[in-house]
Amino acid sequence: MELWIAKIKATSEQPIQELVSPLIFNEESNCYIASEYEGTIVVKTSNHKVQKVFLSHYGVTSNEQRIPLIYDEQWNVWYDKGDEFEERSPIGINQCGTFFFEAEDGDGYIIDRSADVFITSSLLTEEEFQQMKDEIVSMLEDLFTANKGPATPMNLWKENVEVARYALDQMKKLHEMLLELEEAPHEQLIREHHLLPSSKIKRFNAEFLINRKLFPFKDKFLIPVNVRSIDIPEHRMIRWGLERLIDYADRYLRQARNRKRELYQRRDFLIHALSNQYDHRLRLFEQERIENSIKKDLDYVSESLQLVCKSERYWKEIGEIAKKCLSLHYLNVGEEELEQTHLFTFSPLYSEVYQYLDDLLNLKPLKQLSNTYVPLQKSPKLYEVWCLLSIIHSLIYECGFISAQNPYIQIQRYLQRKGGLEGIAFTFNRPVYRYKEYQEPQKTNLTLEVHYERPFLDTEKSYRPDFTFTFRDDFRAETVFLDAKYKPLPNREYWAEIIRDVSFEKYYEPLTKKPIASFLMHPNKLNDVSVHTWNATMNHRKQEELRHRLGSFEYKPSNKKEFVKWMNMLLHYHLGYNGVCMHCGAHLSAQFDYGERGQKYFTCRNPYCEAFWVETICFNRRGGRWAQKDAHAPSTATLFKYTKHSGMNYHKETTDEWDVFCPVCNKRAQDRFRDDV
Structure with missing residues (x-):
């Protein structure tokens, strides 16, 4: 039985496009090792008695749970086409874990079996993938006791x-x-058969007597003996x-x-x-x-x-x-x-x-959560579940939100009723603060609902974003969409394409009431560092409208702070709650001071935090002293600047400690004296 990596187009009449290379057996690991997204894994067998080939994995309890492969006469291989109804890709595309292949003859007997195949993640290191599985368990443990707040x-x-x-x-x-x-130690008597000389046999039974009669020249006989055992x-x-x-x-x-x-x-x-x-x-x-x-x-x-x-x-x-x-x-x-x-x-x-x-x-x-691990897991689904739990965990333990119900109990009961987490929703509350032109902050109770895979019908088509956030206060309700994309990001063009196809054309453009943001989260960074992924626009004409409404951020076990930064952007920049500290999630209002040039300085009142940030205005606004030809409305000129060490800047940073590029006109403070733009 030979295993090959092949290119496959599951929707084509002839799915196998090319046999890329044979899968190499790793002697040290005693298995085949492949990486997801390299291609699907197909089976070649020279045994003419083979009538069926199945994909199987450890933990399968019946033959019905194995995946039957399809035979391709052109390439003389057995392959897995996936299942579009179950949204399952061909094996090897987006699964991680261990499996093997079994070949049967016409009578259903297994006549050949491959060595184990171990598929590793191409987007996460082996350590990060293990950490992701560990955290699914540990976060559930934390959520079990997350019924008070604020937690840290x-x-x-x-x-x-x-x-x-x-x-x-x-x-x-x-x-x-x-x-x-x-x-x-306690012992028990167990019955064993020992080979003993006839002279040492004290108790005769019928079997011994018959055997001694049949074999008179035999000296040793198997005799049942009671022995002590610690087992x-x-x-x-x-x-x-x-x-x-x-x-x-x-x-x-x-x-x-x-x-x-x-x-x-x-x-x-x-x-x-x-x-x-x-x-x-x-x-x-x-x-x-x-x-x-x-x-x-x-x-x-x-x-x-x-x-x-x-x-x-x-x-x-x-x-x-x-x-x-x-x-x-x-x-x-x-x-x-x-x-x-x-x-x-x-x-x-x-x-x-x-x-x-x-x-x-x-x-x-x-x-019982030690059984979370299974031998073969669909990587995108595992990533989605990890994202869901990590989002809930970060909202409670880092952003200061208090859950209306115990999250673990909610998950447990929902799984018992539905058998999956699709459609589950969580509700949170926390106080928020807004400073305007006067010293006293406006305090508001903010309610946040987080839905996982909730369909919405506000367009001609029904869409189901991975995560829907609904923010409600005393005056308004705003929606935010976030989609988890467990896919490689090879270049700028591909990143722009999925932002356009998912964030813009699905979850923004068709909607009558626009979301304040529609973002993607993915486990690896875009290789092109020149792209500021926090501020994607479809074209220049929409740049003012779409400022920080479309974009993406990296999110994985070794980098979870980006979600907190995203929440910081939503509360400060889009919702205007400038007196809330997302560095520590404290429920205190920030200390507010005016700067010499009208800046608003904020300092967290939590004595263990004291994070510092500034709210200012882009100079290139209509009616401003330094307005240029492409000046934009004052309502879109608000900027927030965070200390570089905090890692909270969603505006593109400049080389200066205390400056950023405007997400609308892409100008920085030192550009205010230029009139050639």
């Missing part, structure tokens, strides 16, 4: 450390109990529990190490920013506020690092102790899921072991 990532890590410290203490006690059990259900259950604890510890350990790496990178960036932030063009007031903001950021990173390092140390030790326990001789058995038994109830030692194990496995109330 710092509180999450404090809770993580407390749980880890308690788990380590319990793990040490469990280890002591298991060592004590090793001295006299009892309770030992298998203990092993199962320890294996699960190792899985949990490994997951939390990976989580801590990923976060630690991010924090070290952030710390190095902030230290560099602090040593290079002095700019003679900045006013003293601005320099002081920026320096203070960076120092607060550094304090936050340092405190976070201490917590994350503690968490890492605790979970590492928990895993090591669990592995020591597994080396005990009486646990060298199979696995069986933990449950209460007679021995666990009435034996003092075994009862204590059970209590410690059960307690440890229920520290997080979602132990």
Whole structure:
């Protein structure tokens, strides 16, 4: 059986377009390795008895769940065409995981089988793909307790450390109990057949007597013997529990190490920013506020690092102790899921072991979520689900929104009723603030509804964006669309094409009431760094109308801050709530000061944050002192500027610390003296 990568056009009468290359077997991994989007994987077989070929994977429980392949006479290969009704692409296009092929003869017997095929993500590293799967579980765990607010990532890590410290203490006690059990583990008598000399056989049975009569010259006979065995259900259950604890510890350990790496990178960036932030063009007031903001950021990173390092140390030790326990001789058995038994109830030692194990496995109330991983997963769907949970998680723990209902309970009940998450909606609230021309802020309660795959019928066609956001306050309701695109972005032209086809032509142009934004999120950056993906326009005539209404941002496990930046843009730039801090999600109104030239300075009142930003106006506005030939309306001239270290600038930055390009006329402050444009 040979495996090939082929180009396929599923809608064509002859889907196989070309056989690109044979799939190379990786001796070190003992499997074939391919990358998604390289092409579909097809099977060549020289065995003339083969009548059917199936794609299968681990975890399949019946033959009906295997995918039957189609035979192509022209290329002499078996291929998978996908399923347009189930929106399933041909195998190898957008799936990650492990599978294999099986060939059957006319009688349904398997006569050939391929080695395993492992498809890796082409858009995420192997580490990031694993992190995405880990986070689906860990975010659900966090959402289980997300019924109060405002919540913060710092509180999450404090809770993580407390749980880890308690788990380590319990793990040490469990280890002591298991060592004590090793001295006299419970045993049971089992029946085995041993080959014994006839002189040592004490009890005769009919079988022995018959065999001795039939074989008088034979000296040894197979005799059933009762022997003591440590392979009892309770030992298998203990092993199962320890294996699960190792899985949990490994997951939390990976989580801590990923976060630690991010924090070290952030710390190095902030230290560099602090040593290079002095700019003679900045006013003293601005320099002081920026320096203070960076120092607060550094304090936050340092405190976070201490917590994350503690968490890492605790979970590492928990895993090591669990592995020591597994080396005990009486646990060298199979696995069986933990449950209460007679021995666990009435034996003092075994009862204590059970209590410690059960307690440890229920520290997080979602132990069943370890089954989230499946051998073969559709990458775009996995990415969508991760995006949904990550959006909900970020709204609660970073943006200061409070959920109207417990998100985990909502997800659990919706899955029970619908069998999937399509159509689920979440409601959030938070106070927001708007400063106008006077000092006192207008406080408003903002309600946000987030819908996943909700169809809307405001156009001739029915569309179903991945995420629909509806913002409501006392005066208005505004809609925002966000689509997750798990696709490569090879160049500027392709990026512009999907922005036009999806963000503009689907979710903006046909609608009578326009959304305030229609964006895409994708797991990899556009290679062309000259493109400012936060401000896409279809043509120059619509540039004023479409300012920051169309665009995209990178979103993946190692870069989730872009969503917070996007929310910051929606609240500040589009909804006008300029007194809200999205750096920390605090519910306090920002401190407001006027600058010498009419700028509005804002400083977060949270003493642990004190982020700093400025609201100003583009000089190139009609009626302005420096208006140029392409001046635009004052209503579209508002600009927000954030310190470079914050990473919050959605306006295109200039080389100056405190300047940006206007999203309408593409001019910066230093262009105001030019009259040749």
